[in-house]
Amino acid sequence: MAEGVLANDLSKVSIQVDVLMKDPKDEDFRPPIGPTHPKYWKLKSLDPEKARRLQIQYSGVHRKQIRKTIREFDKLHALEIQH
Numbered sequence: 001m002a003e004g005v006l007a008n009d010l011s012k013v014s015i016q017v018d019v020l021m022k023d024p025k026d027e028d029f030r031p032p033i034g035p036t037h038p039k040y041w042k043l044k045s046l047d048p049e050k051a052r053r054l055q056i057q058y059s060g061v062h063r064k065q066i067r068k069t070i071r072e073f074d075k076l077h078a079l080e081i082q083h
Helices: 040-045 048-059 063-082
Strands: 002-006 013-017
Touching: 002 063, 013 048, 013 063, 040 048
Parallel strands: none
Antiparallel strands: 002 013
């Protein structure tokens, strides 16, 4: 998931990326690191930005895929501004 967060002074949009997983047997998507994961308690002690990075790291999603998602988000955002 990619979400844009507008700065307080409305000068820019920051993009936050969250990765969720879904196994074939699951009905819903879930974070890569859940209560049974060995890094769960480390995750809970981190600030939100570092926790998000750790979730992405353990998701198996490659940086190239994240960069592509951000480029697509930027294109959609640019189109939205034009209208």
